[in-house]
Amino acid sequence: MSGHPIIVWFTQDLRLSDNACLSAAVAAGRPILPVYILDDTTPGEFAMGGASRWWLRQSLASLASSLEALGGRLVLRRGQALGVLERLIAETGAQGVYFSRSYSPWSGEQEKKIAAHCAAEGLECRRFSGFLLHEPEAIRTGSDGPYKVYTPFSRNCLSRDITRRPRPAPERMNFYGADVAGDSLDDLNLYLGKPDWAADFPKRWTPGEAGAREKLKHFLDNAVGDYDEARNLPDVKGTSRLSPHLHFGEISPLQCWAATSHAVASARGSIDRGAHTFEKEILWREFSYHLLHYWPDLPNEPFKPEFADFPWLQDDEKLACWQQGKTGFPIVDAGMRELWTTGWMHNRVRMIVASFLVKNLRIPWQVGEQWFWDTLVDADIGSNSASWQWVAGCGADAAPYFRIFNPILQGEKFDKRGGYVRRWVPELSGLPDKFIHKPWQAPAEVLVAAGVELGATYPRPIVDLGETRDAALAAYKTIRKPDAA
Ligand SMILES: Cc1cc2nc3c(=O)[nH]c(=O)nc-3n(C[C@H](O)[C@H](O)[C@H](O)COP(=O)(O)OP(=O)(O)OC[C@H]3O[C@@H](n4cnc5c(N)ncnc54)[C@H](O)[C@@H]3O)c2cc1C
Known part of the structure; x- marks a missing residue:
């Protein structure tokens, strides 16, 4: 179709179904030019990390083939989004730019500049929602402020009927006919595969809209009923694993919500509890973005300012042990190895x-946040920063700093039989359950029988849990509390 196009700029909405932006462009009746821009400049230190880049490559391939099936072509470009869009408008004489809203701290300013450029050129600029169920501005406290506590926030969300139905994918689209230059997926240098640490990812993940739909269906058919308990057991596939799909917008939270409600209605009560808990987890995601919207420094600065004075330590050797899953604490090592191998x-x-x-290591939460940023396929600016601050005790509605997890007790409680540890730390797999979370307490003959030589086949603990706990609590006492003079 010829004529001046509308640019549909895909952001974190890499799907055709329940995509308000795309549906509006189709309804506008003008030719559509679908575009994705890899912008590594505007996010600064939060440019996409390695695992996300692996995911994005597959997800873009999937979106491109869905558009091809409808007769279109996804144009890929690199560079600062504003400049790239300005050039595309100039090249094609586009009549408008449509996009889905992003909530990253750097996005608001950019979106304003794009709107200003369109206004100056007399073009239509439209921004749509879909990444969240509730816009951050829509959920306010009784005194018309933002929420800092999850429970009243979630109650407010739950009091609203979500009656909107997810939109179906467009069956037909009219695409802009002229040839528009773009990069190839290879040009984007998204994932070079050297070293190929992501070799195992394809066995576990199917990025793209169809993969997301399948994950949701599998979860609702098989796991949602037991979610309330099973979600805490790492050895059980008890959670949805939708996080990377939601992050890239391959599925909308509304689609998850509507499918869950439908499953509840069809199951007549048997899955109510699990389904409700699942919905509340989706609201944690909403809460993270609510916080990020009102406190855009969340990825870098402690929400509780007194933590700016916390006496953190720098210890590169111990940090490397943590990153590589060699701390000597089996549940910690299992988690870090699961992350490295699967991106999750x-x-x-x-x-x-x-x-x-x-x-225990007293290394700043931002250092952990950065490692997760690079290695998680679901690395997400809202959920990652809010969750790290939550654990560190410096976030909104956070776990109190003095509540320090004991990795042995956590392992014994949530991985009772040690199945998770045995999967990810196979060198300990011969140990009896009693010692699987504390191999250094096993008698010598038990270690020999299990083929474990501490310090050789598996590390000794890199810290003393009791001493580091006391030191952490002493460090916490040194920071000024808000109610102190
Ligand atoms: C230190 C730390 C860092 C984290 N970093 C991220 C991150 O970068 N990206 C990310 O998506 N999640 C992050 N989380 C939250 C949570 O761990 C993941 O969302 C969850 O494990 C994803 O698995 P799932 O899809 O099977 O979750 P499910 O249990 O099936 O939950 C469904 C969805 O709800 C959302 N959700 C669940 N728990 C949380 C939570 N605590 N906070 C916010 N949203 C939640 C996710 O979108 C998830 O896909 C982090 C948690 C911690 C403690």
Whole structure:
């Protein structure tokens, strides 16, 4: 179709279904030019990390083939989004730019500049929602402020009927006919595969809209009923594993919400509890973005300012042990190795490894946040920063700093039989359950029988849990509390 196009700028909405932006462009009746821009400049230190880049490459390939099936072509470009869009407008004589809203701290300013450029050129600029169920501005406290506490926030969200139905994918689209130059996926240098640490990712993940739909269906058909309990057990596939799909917008939270409600209605009560808990987890994601919207420094600065004076330590050797899963604490090591091998880690274990880093090693939470940023396929500016601050005790509605997880007790409680540890730390697999979370307490003959030689086949603990706990609590006492003079 010829004529001046509307640019549909895909952001974190890499899907055709329930995409308000795309549906509006189709309804506008003008030719559509679908574009994705890899912008490594505007986010600064939060440019996409390695694991996310692996995911994005597959996800863009999937989106491109869905558009091709409808007769279109996804144009890929690199550079600062504003400049790239200005050039595309000039090249094609575009009549407008449509995009889905992003909530990263750097996005608001950029979106304003794009709107200003369109206004100056007399072009239509439209921004759509879809990444969240509730816009941050829509959920306000009784005194018309933002929420700092999750429970009243979630109550407010739950009091609102979500009656919107997810939109179906467009069956037909009219694409801009002229040839527009773009980069190839290879040109984007998204993931070079050297060293190929992501070799195992394809066995575990199917990025793209169809993969997301399948994950949701599998979860609702098989796991949602037991979610309330099973979600805490890392050895059980008890959670949805939708996080990277939600992060890249391959599925919308509304689609998850609507499918869960439908499953509840069809199951007649048997899955109510699990489904409700699952919905509340989706609201944690909303809460993270609520916080990020009102406190855009969240990825870098402690929400509780008194933590700016916290006496953190720098210890590169111990940091490397943590990153490589060689701390000598089996549940911590299992989590860090699961992360490295799969690009994902179970939520319970994320809390354990994060607590170990910020409390037992006293390494700043931002250092852990950065490591996760590079290695998680679901690395997400809202959920990652809010969760790290939560564990570190410096966030909004955070776990109190003095509540320090003991990795042995956490392991014994949530990985009772040690199945998770045995999978990710196979050199300990011969140990009996009694010692799987504390191999250094096993008698010599038990270690020999299991083929474990501490300090050789598996590290000795890199810290003393009791001493580091006391030191952390002493460090916490040194910071000025808000109610102190
Ligand atoms: C230190 C730390 C860092 C984290 N970093 C990230 C991150 O970068 N990206 C990310 O998506 N999640 C992060 N989380 C939150 C949580 O661990 C993951 O969302 C969850 O493990 C994803 O698995 P799932 O999809 O199977 O979750 P499910 O249990 O199936 O939950 C469904 C969805 O709800 C959302 N959700 C669940 N728990 C949380 C939570 N605590 N906070 C915010 N959203 C939540 C996710 O979108 C998830 O996909 C982090 C948690 C911790 C403790």
